[in-house]
Amino acid sequence: MAVYNDVDDQEVVNLTQALVRIPSVYRPLDPKANESRTAQYVYDYLKGLGLEVYIEEVVKGRPNVIGILDSGRPGKTILFEGHTDVVTEGDRDAWSYDPFGAVIEGGRMFGRGTNDTKGNLSAAIAAVHAIKRSNVKWNGKIILCVPCDEEGMMIGIKHFIKRGWAQGVDGAIICEPEENQICITQKGAIRAVIRTYGKMAHGAMPLAGINPNTRMAQIICELMALEDKEKQRVGQHQYLGLPSITPTIILGPEKGEPQINVIPDQCYSTLDIRTVPGQNHDQLRVDMENIFTRLGSLDPDFKASLEVIESRPWTETSLDDPIVRASVESFRSVARKEPIYNGVPGATDGTFLHLAGIPIVTTGAGDRHIPHQINEYIDLAELIEASRIYAQTAMLFLNE
Structure with missing residues (x-):
């Protein structure tokens, strides 16, 4: 059953090169800057392989692609997920290569999306193609889930689940750059907005106003203390490290033009909170609201609001789960060595598949520190290995 030899x-x-050369950065102000061209290419490619294929627009210009390979025999269903969107290339002049040129040099391919995650999407497609043309008998069904917007609010995978495509899936491989390590857990994420409210005044006469900036500073100091408390409470996770509460944007005022001699009437801040097993998102929200209550009891002019705009819980899959066992055995067969277990430092589309009740493993080629960087690249030997691991994982999982 060594189907990986058919990859x-x-x-x-070639497929990685073709996909990288189609820019799929989402730019809200540019109607042509989205995933549509990449999704259409994937749709046509899967059609050409003889798969059952669907394309569904999530919002205008941002479609999901779903490809299905059915054995014709009853059995389990495995899903491979790889998104089509990539982050902005940033300063093009800082790149040593055209960010959408997919230049190959020294055994590496350079370009935006080579690593995260058009390379791994291509590896999954090639793996399914290998299975289709092999003479190996297998049971069940394989789904290729190719959503938009993984780098944003993950509207693609949410739409995929809402449309019912995740029903009946028994295990999923999230195709992300993890150096072909077996990632069985991933951090959760809370994205929140804090606003403090004050009264505009001349900077020379601060008592005539109410300064929202100093109130925001108090909140941030309290959040640092909450972070330390959580670190001490849950400790360092074996694969994910420590949790964090990170203020990322601070604006005063939120709207309008700031001026050095004007106290603004409002201050705006965002939080990127990353959680690990042992933390509860609802409790963290209560803890933050308690900070506001406590500060308000000490200051009659304190006024603040908290808005949680996204909550993605941490995930964890048992080592005994069939999708983990298949991934491990596949890695051993292909790489001929023991796998390294790890965790994903950020959330992925797998977060929402996990919430839908599907056990997940995140694995794929690529240095895990390279995504979103200038001169992003993928080592081609590692990418080919990932494709073989994907193919063998599917066979082991479906024929168990």
């Missing part, structure tokens, strides 16, 4: 190495490379 076409050149197909993995």
Whole structure:
């Protein structure tokens, strides 16, 4: 059942190159800057392989693609997920290569999305193609889930689940750059907005106003203390490290033009909170609201609001789960060594598949520190290995 030998190495490379050369950065102010061209290419490619394929627009210009390979025999369903969107290339002049050129040099391919995650999407497609043309008998069904907007609010995977595509899936491989390590857990994420409210006044006469900036500073100091408390309470996770509460944006005022000699009437801040097993998102929200209550009891002019705009819980999959066992055994067969277990420092589309009741493993080629950087790259030998691991994982999982 060594179907991984049927993976076409050149197909993995060529498909990655083709996808990277189609820019799919989402830019809200540019109606042509989205995932539509990449999604159409994937749709046509999967059609050409003879798969059952669907394309569904989530919002205008931002479609999901779903490909299905059915064995025709009853059995389990495995899902491979890889998104089509990539982050902005940033300063093009800072790149040593065209960010959408997919240049190959020294065994590496350079370009935005090579690592995160068009390379791994290509590896998954090539793996399914290898299974289709092999003579190996297998049971059940394989789904290729190719959503938009993983780098944003993950509207693609949410739409995929809402449309019912996740029903009946028994296990999922999230195709992200993890150096082909077996990631069985991932951090949760809370994205929140804090606003403090004051009264405008001349900077020379601060008593005539109410300064929202000093109130925001108090909140941030209290949040630092809450972070320390949580670190001490849950400790360092074996794979994910420590939790964090990070203020990322501070604006005063939120709207209008700031001026050095004017106290603004409002201050705006955002939080990027990353959680680990042992933390409860609802309790963290209560803890933050208690900070506001406490500060308000000490200051009659204190006024603040908290808005949680996204809550993505941490995930954890048992080592005994069939999708983990299949991933581990596949890695051993292909790489001929023991796998490294790890965790994902950020949330992925797998977060929402997990919430839908699907056990997940996150694995794929690529240095896990390279995503979103200038001169992003993928090592082609590692990428080909990932494709073989994907193919063998599917066979082991479906024929168990």
